Amino acid sequence: MLHGENGRDGDFGEKPTKRNNKTIFSIVITAFLGLLNFSKLAVIAKLLFGLLKASKFAGTFISMGLTVVLYAQIYGWLFAVGFVAVIFVHEMGHYITSKKLGLDVSAPTFIPFLGAFIKMKSMPKSVREEAITAIGGPVAGAFITFVCLGLYYLMSNPYWAGLAYLSAFINLFNLLPFGSLDGGRISKAISPFIWLIGLVMxxxxxxxxxxxxxxxxxxxGVYEVITMYRQKSVTTQYLSVAPSFRLKIGFSYLMLIAVLAFLMMYSLDISKTFTDSLHIR
Structure with a gap:
């Protein structure tokens, strides 16, 4: 009886050993498979990082991400993503028009709380080219404003109306006819004296x-005016443009201002109507 119990004890002693071996074996296999999965993820991550590094838009995506994160801490993620996306579309308008003219420009770079810009690696040969690259941004901005309003009517979400207002406001502000703003570059092709109006504004x-x-x-802007005045001969040649183009760019500029002003007031009216309806309820 004792022997039998000892025998059983011996059996019971062997079984945990087998279980322990199985457990250890399963842990090793799991760890090995996990290591394989980790290595695959590491390879994928390395590949994506390599593609990003090789991409001309690497700096754009990184600066965009940083700007979104910083804005999100103050205004929330929804606003941050929408705001940065609107600015991105505006800058891509400049980028595309510059490329069509054969100008060498960098991809957009974002500066948190200041906006974004594209670096001109090769400067425009005339004020005509400068005006075309400048107007590309607000045109793209007007387009994305219409898209935001369209999304508002599809989803009935006031967020899109607010984003449309913000987009229209940013692009309209950029059309102020002075200095390095888009309006300053466009109005220079119409008449440099328009800058006086822009200065007052x-x-x-x-x-x-x-x-x-x-x-x-x-x-x-003042520094640029002084530079142009000192280099009169170069400035006169640079500002020389066909009257037909002056008329076209002038008409486009005024129409763009009118459209963006209308979109801004319209989207603001929608937002107010929605807010008032909430108060009534």
Whole structure:
């Protein structure tokens, strides 16, 4: 009886050993498979990073991501993504028109809380080319504003109306006819004297709306005016443009201002109507 119990004890002693061996074996296999999966993920991640590094838009995506993260801490993710996307479309308008003219430009780069820009590696040969590259941004901006309004009517979500207002406002602001703003580049092809109107408008916005970012625009704008005045012969040749183009770009500029102003007021009216309806309920 004792022997039998000892025998059983011996049996019971062997069974845990087998289980332990199986457990260890399964852990090793699981770890090995996990290592394989990790190595696959590492390879995929390395491949994606390599493609991103080789891409001309690597800096764009990285600076966009950083800008979204920073804006999201203050305004929330939904606003941050929409706001950055609107600016991206605007900058791609500049990028595409520049490429069509054969200009060597960089992909858009974002600067948090200041906006975005494309670097001109080869400068426009005339004010005509400069005006075309400048107007490409607001045209793309007007297009994405229409898209936002279309999404609002499809989804009945006030977020899209708000984003449409923001898009229209940003692009309309950029059409201010002074300095390095898009309006300054476009109006230079119509008549450089329009910058005087832009200067007055910029000073008014700084004083009335505290748009202090315009101080930077003013500084570089004044510097550009001084440079053009000092290089009169070069400036005269650069500003020379066919009257037909002057008429076309002038008409396009005014139409763009009118369309964006309408879209801004219309989308604001939609947002207010929605807000009022919530208060009534």
């Amino acid at each position: 910029a000073l008014f916005l700084i004083w009335k709306l505290h748009a202090y970012i315009l101080l930077i625009i003013l500084f570089f």
